[in-house]
Amino acid sequence: MSESSPAQPILTVRGLTGRIAGQLVVEDVSFDVAATGVTALLGRNGVGKTSTIRSILGLIDRTGEMSLAGTRIDRLPTHRIVQLGVGYVPEDREVFGGLTVAENLRLAERDRSPRRDEVRRLFPDLHDRRDQRAGTLSGGQQQMVSLGRALVNENRLLLVDEPTKGLAPKIVDEVAVALAEAAKTVPILLVEQNLAVIRALAHRAVVLSGGRVVYDGEASDLLDDEAMLRRHLGVHDAGEAA
Amino acid sequence: MDTVVLLLVTGLGLGALYFLVASGLSLIYGLMGVLNFAHGSFLTISAFLGWEVGRRVSDGTWLGLGLSALVGVAVGAIVAAATEFLIIRRLYERHIEQALVTVGLSLASVALFEGIWGTDPIYTERPDWLTETTTVLGARIPNDRFLLIACAVLVLGGIVLFLHRTRYGLIIRAGVENRHMVTALGIDVRRAFTLVFAIGGAAAGLGGVLASVYYGYVSAHLGSVLLIFAFIVTVIGGLGSLTGAAIASVLVAVLQQFANFYLAGTGDFVVVVALAAVLLVRPRGLLGRTT
């Protein structure tokens, strides 16, 4: 897998195993995230994609070896990992509903000179609603807040979990555009169900099945292989998803 | 009419005490999921040390009381922060064990207080004005009630300002909603834990000194009694909600006063019945969140 990576991978994961309340949710997973572009993490529902991301961040109990740009992170607490330059956009957005939009963004600022203008340019709507409670926003607007919280800092890696889940097609496009723009400067590990979005964004793909990695390679090779898609993602027509 | 006013103001005064204890309990529970049984001991140690210092400097004067209050606040904050830092933190995310440890601390500390200061209440001196009464709408109200209410309002205002105007306040409010997401934004939420313990301890410490004014004595069990009502207040108000704690403190204390007067001293039962009623209708409490 190394010959196709342009440089050292930004994140290496070896033998990652995660547990929730003693139950295995991620079992012995190993893969790399390339130093540039978007690496898609794929697999059927419930295969452990979200748990993998949460294990990387130490949000659930995990063992294994993980390095971020050469720094071992498997023994670090979550906040230290994030401080190394990891932006996290969680599944279901997890905005703080009782805080205003501005407070949500302010809370996320880690850098000395946060990129507020950048976020404002990407999501002008958020600026207009800065004093509104995030809990009263629509799902799409909440996703903007969640993305904004990650993009307001200079990151070395973005972990983005199902950013288009449950959103209207128009909003999906906006999210995809924002991610494509971000991907120019920062590598992204992306969990996504929407094949059209993957096709548009992903350079590489890692497929999980039964808690293990069953494919690790070029995204285009995977997307062109219908048999593979059907077997591991349960997709009947590769072009089906919106 | 004058009886109603007296009961109302006395209820507010008692509610002020409940709030000073419940505010910390509620914040600590909301942010960390820790049921803090040692909170009553923060109050008691503050009351004792505040009294020890105050009486040595100037017993029964405003200066003495002011010093007691300062000492109480400082002791409460320090003891509470130390408890979090040295003991609770070792059991990070293990909520039952954390509650158990505070149970042990409360048992051990009350025993220690009894060993040092004895089992009987120690009567305290107060500035003269506090022992007098002021006539409001025909009711002769003991002046200490006003002091209690004023202090609780100041504390409420102070905590609200802190929560809404500072970065740590922002972290605490966010942490009460979703502590894991706060850490996932690169924030060491444990510092906020120590901080809420310190704030809660400071409020309880002030509560301890004020309780010795209200009851006229300090004793090793001062905190235990108030703690139980503070628990009830916290559940009725909704765990984690500061406003809920404030409203419920007043409701519970006023209800208690009226029931004690009009229903033959049944205040404590009426409070428990009220708790049961609230749980039947709204298991999450008055202002508890639905998540």
Place this chain on the structure above:
Amino acid sequence: MTQDDLTGSTGATGTGAPARASRRRWLLVGGGLVAVAALAVLPLLAIDVPGVLPGPTYTPGTLQLLAFALLIAALALSYRMLFGLAGLLSFGHALFFAAGAYGLGMALDAFAPSDLPSGLAFTAAIGVTLVFGLVLALTVGALALRVTGISFAMVTLAFAQAGSVLIRRNPEQATGGDEGLALDITHVPEGLVGVVHTRNLYWMALGVLVLVYLVVLWVERSRAGHVAEAARENELRVRVIGVRPYTVRLLVFVVASVLAAVAGMGYLLLQSGAAPRIATADFTLTILVIVVLGGVGYRWGAIVGGIVYTLLDQRLTALAGSPAIEALPDVLRIPLSEPLFILGTLFVLVVLFLPGGIAGLPGRIRTGRRSHPAEPLETTDA
């Protein structure tokens, strides 16, 4: 009874070789019988353990203390079922112990003037108390179980507090207030009254412990017990199989409460009265301390915890008044002369450094790991 009982409580029987499992079961039953028999003959022997017991085992003082320890063990066992099995952290268990003690005391008071034959009146008083305990448990449980986790703990605490206040208020002179309630012996069988019959009271306490143990064992092995245990770990999984966790939790709550009331009745007879202390929140906390000290994951942990705690408490109190302690400087004398300070500190240390309690020690030594069967208790707070 320790070793065999440990294997029984882990529920590991049935896996692997069935023959070995059944042999173990018989060893377990046999070990239990031997332990009960050994305890039963204690009053007939003159075993003296200086430093642990106040005198030889046949003396009334020692028997009284041992009987008290057995009743506390029974109470702790009932609480362990609630907390350890069903994961219900109640701060109101003392309420039901007090309901048993005060209920029987007041019923005997009420029957005292009547002309009923004593045997009948005594039985009727026990029956009335059991019904009272049952109704009280159903009422409190039905309300408190509407909430879970820490809220449940606080609600049970509030009810217990109401009970404690009621007892202290002494309504219509029924409870004796702060003085406590003296046992009216009019209808109490003669063999259970007086220092000369302490031996009988000891056997009664042992009987209560055995009864509580058998009921607890039966509940834990029953389907309801398994469901309650499963609901502690994962409420959703239980809902999926179509059982309401509420119902099984209420069942466990009621059984544990009635057992506590039974232990309370034993306490009344043993102490010839009831003191308001047994209704306080502190008393519940003491039971919690005992259960955790003994080891939440094991039935015999509650028993060992109850006995160790009672003896320790008694010895520490004796120590507090000893000349050796009196001679110490204040810094050492004051903490050492407060048994509850020492026990509370010990408890904190056990929670911090010995998660399995006393009963977890053999397992820890054997495996060298921090593990005990009822480990993931934190899930109850979901």
